[in-house]
Amino acid sequence: MAAILDNPDLRFAFWALVKCVVILTAMLGVVSYLIYVERKVAGHMQARTGPNRVGPLGLLQPVADILKLFFKEEFIPDAANKIIFHLAPVLAVIPALVSFSVVPVGPNFTVTDINVGLLLFLAMSSLGVYAITLGGWSSNNKYALLGGLRSSAQMISYELALGLSTVGVLLIAGSLSLVDIVRAQEHVWFAVYQPVAFVIFMIAAFAETNRAPFDLPEAEAELVAGFHTEYSSMKWGMFFLGEFMNVITISSIAITLFLGGWNGPWLPDSLKFLWFFLKLGVLLFFFIWVRWTYPRLRYDQLMNLGWKVLLPVALANILVTGTVIHWLGNR
């Protein structure tokens, strides 16, 4: 044991593993309670009470939900492409988890601080689209196929706006490492310097995570359940876990890039992660709030918004930011 702790490589691997387990457990716990919070908040917004039967205040509802999912019959359509059908839900969950590994939760708490953290996040969020597209395609169902097609188009268009909106931040921070970006916001949040980019990022984040008003891939009113029409049991649950994890991950990235990450007054360094979680809570509430307030956009309107509004605005924002930085640098 001592030998292991002496070897720096092994020590790093050991701590990384510990952090992974902590993050993974925390993430799953947060996700299941996020679902509870979503239902509870939705309930109160809709003049209902939300879940309140399982456990005190319905707090055991997530446990019951997940248990129920495990006991449900797993149905696989005969004409489905079995391998891909099995693979798609896995693909929905893993990228969301992986991209969380670069999120700096506290000053000394990030699974890995790689110097291209932001790129890793962007890469992982583009992988998420495969889950939906493949899930929709492999089900061999017309509704699922339409859902899958919609999502691939949607995610590709919004990926661009999402990526471009982060460039402004990069220009200011001068680093792709998320830890460095957070440290650069010690005094002023980047949302102040980059309000336009922040708004674009948030809009694109809604589209990336398939949340209302951009939940077209699963638009239940039109496409029954969209890409996951044929999914049942825990496979269906995995898609939902993936969706909620994505919401958490993308909110964390938004906090990291624009809202100062763990930075906040009063608390000592060891407790600064509380600021992070407070901000996360606010953003998650925002996600839920929007979902239960807005109707859904139509497919073509969504594409118009992505290509004709968000993309040019994001490009203009980069141009302006670059010019200003250049001008300031020359003085």
Added chain:
Amino acid sequence: MTLNMGPQHPSTHGVLRVALELDGETVLAARPIMGYLHTGMEKQAEYKTYTQSIPQTDRMDYLAPMSNNLAFCLAVEKLVGIEPPPRVQAIRVLLTELTRVASHCVWLGTHALDIGAMTVFFYCFREREKILTMYDQVCGARLTASYFRVGGLAADIPAGLLERARRFVDEMPAHIDEYEALLTKNPIWLARTRGVAPLSARDAIALGATGPMLRGSGVKWDLRKAQPYSGYDTYDFEVPVGASGDAFDRYQVRVEEMRQATRIADQAIRRLEEIGPGDYRLRDYKYVLPPKEQVKTSMEALIHHFKIVAHGFFPPRGEAYHAIEAPKGELGFYFVSDGTPRPWRMKVRSPSFVNLQCLSTMVHGRLVADVITAIGSLDIVLGEIDR
């Protein structure tokens, strides 16, 4: 690609099936296919006395049972040539206008739900619930009221109903504001409904559309004004019309109709408060059951009671058609009587059935998502389409 939408689909509002010919997501043709809820109500009516058919009418447009009752009773009353007393008419107006509000609440809730705004749905159902509670008070049933009878009502309105209705009418406009706050100026709602599923006034008339479908297209035609019944000519209300006939116009027409319906209900309550207690049915015992206490004291009343209960009343030979402005449009009943207690033929002119025929005109060349908006803004009930 041919996409079979329904009969089991979350937003075809019941068991409507639409066969869609698609090119990508563009609709080339939409063919509604009906018959999944066929109950043979028209045929069944030929084997029932007139009174026995009233419960059937509840099950046609099950979101507006009182309106169906009213249309049925008015048609039979026309056939036999009687008219109920003013108090009964005011009660009928009150209840059918509340029904209009309830029906439009369901329409708005489900329409918004189809477009993705889920919260409106719950708000609308909260108010509808209050109306259903009033139904419960007057007749003991929340959905299948069967409250109106030929020549009157099944029973008098219970104590406390008017106060409850008054409270509801007073608070409803604020609730309608609440729905509108969520939708009317919401850019996404506007993008989803404005210019979507248009129906020109010409097409609307040619296809026989009635009710908000017709008025949304800008034709000012409301049977309550055009062919007043139940004393509607003595009530003060506006008939809202749209301009371009798109889904948003129909939305605005229906929302305004909810406001006007509460206005009419308000006047009906005031009228009922003025009249005070009184008869809840006509004293024409050839067609209307005599009061129970008379049945036990008067030989003649007992005979009438026995005759009506044993084989129903005998309308004269002939035919009659009467239509009302139901929440969904012109709802008419047509009777051919051969002088027996059972109609020789009953035909229902149901607004949903006729309005549904507008669907293919409205969605041609548009997107799949617009089909949902179109079906939502048609406001159909399958029970009424298939009968």
